Amino acid sequence: MGINFIARRLLLAIPTLLGVAIMVFVLGFLSPGDPALTALGMTSEGNTSFDAAQLEQTRHKLGLDQPGYARFAFWLGGALTGDLGRSYVQPYQVSDLIGRAMPVTLALITATMLVAIAIGIPLGIVSAVFQGRAADYLARIIAILGVSTPTFWLGLILLLLFAYTFPIFPINGSFESDGPKVLVLPVLAIATHPAALIARMMRASMLEVLGEDYIRTAFAKGLPAFRVVMRHALRNAISPVVTVVGLQFGNLIGAAVAIEYIFALPGLGTLMVQSIYAKDLLVIQGVALVISMVFIAANLVVDLLYTALDPRLGS
Amino acid sequence: MTYPATQPDAGRTGTAALAGQSRRYVGLRKFLDDPLNAISVGLVVLLLLLAILAPIISPYPPDELMPADQWQAPSLKHWMGTDEHGRDVLSRVLHGGRVSLFVGIVTVALAMAAGVAAGAVAGYRGGLVDEIIMRLMDILMSIPGVVLALAIVGMLGPSLGNLITALAVYRIAQFARVTRGSVLSVMARDYISACRAVGMGPVRTMLLHVLPNCIGPIIVLATVLLGNVILTEATLSFLGMGIQPPQASWGVMIAGGNEYLMFAPWISVAPGALLMVTMVAFNLLGDGLRDHFDPRSRSVL
Numbered sequence: 001m002g003i004n005f006i007a008r009r010l011l012l013a014i015p016t017l018l019g020v021a022i023m024v025f026v027l028g029f030l031s032p033g034d035p036a037l038t039a040l041g042m043t044s045e046g047n048t049s050f051d052a053a054q055l056e057q058t059r060h061k062l063g064l065d066q067p068g069y070a071r072f073a074f075w076l077g078g079a080l081t082g083d084l085g086r087s088y089v090q091p092y093q094v095s096d097l098i099g100r101a102m103p104v105t106l107a108l109i110t111a112t113m114l115v116a117i118a119i120g121i122p123l124g125i126v127s128a129v130f131q132g133r134a135a136d137y138l139a140r141i142i143a144i145l146g147v148s149t150p151t152f153w154l155g156l157i158l159l160l161l162f163a164y165t166f167p168i169f170p171i172n173g174s175f176e177s178d179g180p181k182v183l184v185l186p187v188l189a190i191a192t193h194p195a196a197l198i199a200r201m202m203r204a205s206m207l208e209v210l211g212e213d214y215i216r217t218a219f220a221k222g223l224p225a226f227r228v229v230m231r232h233a234l235r236n237a238i239s240p241v242v243t244v245v246g247l248q249f250g251n252l253i254g255a256a257v258a259i260e261y262i263f264a265l266p267g268l269g270t271l272m273v274q275s276i277y278a279k280d281l282l283v284i285q286g287v288a289l290v291i292s293m294v295f296i297a298a299n300l301v302v303d304l305l306y307t308a309l310d311p312r313l314g315s
Numbered sequence: 316m317t318y319p320a321t322q323p324d325a326g327r328t329g330t331a332a333l334a335g336q337s338r339r340y341v342g343l344r345k346f347l348d349d350p351l352n353a354i355s356v357g358l359v360v361l362l363l364l365l366a367i368l369a370p371i372i373s374p375y376p377p378d379e380l381m382p383a384d385q386w387q388a389p390s391l392k393h394w395m396g397t398d399e400h401g402r403d404v405l406s407r408v409l410h411g412g413r414v415s416l417f418v419g420i421v422t423v424a425l426a427m428a429a430g431v432a433a434g435a436v437a438g439y440r441g442g443l444v445d446e447i448i449m450r451l452m453d454i455l456m457s458i459p460g461v462v463l464a465l466a467i468v469g470m471l472g473p474s475l476g477n478l479i480t481a482l483a484v485y486r487i488a489q490f491a492r493v494t495r496g497s498v499l500s501v502m503a504r505d506y507i508s509a510c511r512a513v514g515m516g517p518v519r520t521m522l523l524h525v526l527p528n529c530i531g532p533i534i535v536l537a538t539v540l541l542g543n544v545i546l547t548e549a550t551l552s553f554l555g556m557g558i559q560p561p562q563a564s565w566g567v568m569i570a571g572g573n574e575y576l577m578f579a580p581w582i583s584v585a586p587g588a589l590l591m592v593t594m595v596a597f598n599l600l601g602d603g604l605r606d607h608f609d610p611r612s613r614s615v616l
Contacts, residue, residue, distance in 0.1 A: 015450060016450070016453050016454055016457050017457070019450070019451070019453075019454035020454055020457050023454060023455075024458075024466065027466060027467060027470045027471065028470055030470070030471060031470040031471060031472075032471070032472055144598060144602075145591075145595070147598055148542075148591055148594035148595040149591055149594070150546055150549060150587060150590050150591060150594065151550075152549075152569070153549075153583070153587035153591070156569065156573060156576060156583055156587070157584070157587070159576065160576050160577070160580055164576065164577045250460075251459065251460075253459045253462060254459040254461030254462055254550075255461070257461055257462065257465065257554070258461075258550050258553060258554060261554060262573075272462070272466075272469075273465075273554055273556075275469075276465065276469035276470075276556065281470065284466060288462060288463075288466045291458060291459065291462050292457050292458045292462075295457060295458065295459055296457050
């Protein structure tokens with residue numbers, strides 16, 4: 001893997017991002033309703049508490065009287081310098097709103113990923129090592145249930161059990177008042193799915209590696225089983241798992257949307273849902289664009305890591 | 316140029332068709348021999364039956380308001396209890412399943428039609444066409460599915476048509492990628508060169524010889540995505556961006572029960588449990604089909 005490979009991947013990301021920007025903008029453009037009305041605090045037409053001149057003035061101020069391509073050029077130009085416009089509803093820059101929400105979502109996702117890895121990898125290894133035995137079946141049942149549990153519903157169940165019935169965790173907590181405790185239930189809810197996927201991939205990959213000659217040799221040399229598995233097999237079995245971990249990133253952002261909403265965490269998901277309710281188009285566009293950027297970057301990192309971990313794929 | 320349909324050729328086609336049929340039958344038997352596959356097929360059939368028969372087997376109309384029966388806990392009269400308007404949760408869960416499966420099947424069918432066509436053209440033509448199609452698919456896949464669907468429905472409005480479009484768009488790209496990969500591997504086979512050599516046109520080659528040999532991965536993907544689409548629909552409906560109340564859908568019901576979680580948890584728990592059973596069914600079936608079509612991956616799960 002050389003610098004060329006990285007450069008080529010980075011260059012490929014540019015047209016993709018441009019395409020995403022166009023798609024997101026066109027969606028906003030096609031959106032029914034007049035953003036100027038939203039900006040004036042009106043949700044329905046036929047409201048007469050403003051006059052036509054005022055509406056026209058607002059349109060002009062927001063640049064809505066410009067043709068579509070000009071608005072796109074202006075928006076994209078701003079986006080390139082980190083300026084995603086100003087919220088139609090709140091007195092903030094879109095980038096400020098996103099900047100405030102981003103750390104919450106990133107903290108949630110990072111914690112989730114760590115928990116999912118901590119559960120999934122041991123579960124997968126145990127499952128593979130004890131293939132066909134009780135522990136394997138148990139681990140596989142846990143995995144299939146984990147993959148199939150609706151994240152947002154699990155969030156509600158956890159809330160019911162551990163906030164209402166047994167008030168261990170706060171119901172509508174915040175970082176300021178409750179510290180990292182507020183993250184425990186949301187993280188558990190989102191981590192179930194990736195943990196199960198990681199366990200399944202770890203099991204499959206480990207089974208494959210355990211069948212190889214060099215592992216038999218290691219056993220034949222009389223090395224302790226634990227050491228063979230953890231040092232010799234794991235090293236080669238881990239790279240497909242790394243891919244699964246990385247590719248889960250996008251799913252996690254998606255799952256985080258509903259979970260943030262349920263647990264009232266002020267992250268990107270909550271911001272997006274609130275903006276949709278408020279018809280705050282520029283914020284929706286901005287959040288979608290930023291999430292896409294993070295997603296593309298994550299996939300890029302996965303690819304690079306994958307080739308770095310498994311030099312056989314280097315070319 | 317066409318090759319003449321001589322007598323021996325016609326005879327061979329007949330035998331081949333017969334052999335194909337029995338092979339398929341044996342394949343199905345072998346597939347159902349695995350108890351997990353039998354369970355998943357049974358579950359899927361059961362869910363489909365419940366959805367189709369919902370109007371007949373529901374004990375109450377899903378929208379009937381019975382204020383006197385408000386907040387009933389599960390009992391013999393109301394197996395899954397009643398909600399804040401005294402509506403029977405079981406009846407609403409059954410009707411909600413109808414909506415969810417309908418949206419899921421229509422979405423996957425549309426995404427499959429568009430995605431397979433795009434992937435087949437990209438794989439068959441190669442070159443610039445391939446490059447353009449796949450870059451477009453990259454764009455569709457560069458926003459996480461739920462976020463993309465949310466953006467589409469959020470900005471265009473939560474009508475049924477917009478909902479299905481929103482759910483389908485991301486999956487088109489998934490179908491296109493899988494189809495293209497399979498098409499490329501099939502195209503390298505000798506029998507495709509043979510088709511070309513006898514002068515068979517691209518459309519005919521594609522429909523009769525390439526796509527039928529790519530069907531395995533496409534079916535596996537469709538199965539897994541069906542569960543996935545139903546889950547995403549429920550998530551969107553839960554957030555108020557999918558099916559709109561008072562129409563029953565699992566997501567709508569879970570959202571409706573959210574407020575009363577503390578003293579009437581059954582309103583949210585029942586539809587969620589059905590949703591989970593649906594997910595288990597389609598995930599198990601997808602795993603089983605994957606093993607069936609690609610025995611090398613048997614160790615997964």
